[in-house]
Amino acid sequence: HAYRDYLELHGLSVQLAEALAEYWHARVRAELGIAGQDPAGLEGMLRTEYQGCRYSLGYPACPNLEDRAKIADLLHPERIGVHLSEEFQLHPEQSTDAIVVHHPQASYFSAGGRA
Structure with a gap:
């Protein structure tokens, strides 16, 4: 009888895993000295207007x-x-991995520019 509780906890854990992955990606950019190029707003971050990509x-x-x-x-x-x-x-669920590339020309797709 705790299906809703499970779904809410699962949704929260998915979002926290993604937020933590993005935090570490931002921290790596900072340590490489390229975070100064990061956009100031959320909209620019969502359009990946920063150097590098996390695949x-x-x-x-x-x-x-x-x-x-x-x-x-x-x-x-x-x-x-x-x-x-x-x-x-x-496993465990919500574990994540990625390949992080910080080359200035790294992008998700080449057609039409950055994703």
């Missing part, structure tokens, strides 16, 4: 989840309690 596996820019196995072989996520399933999903 997540399973999304259109990196659709092959199987590539996650290569990352797991390099980083050994089990050291922090994260495991890769046979379907290339990270």
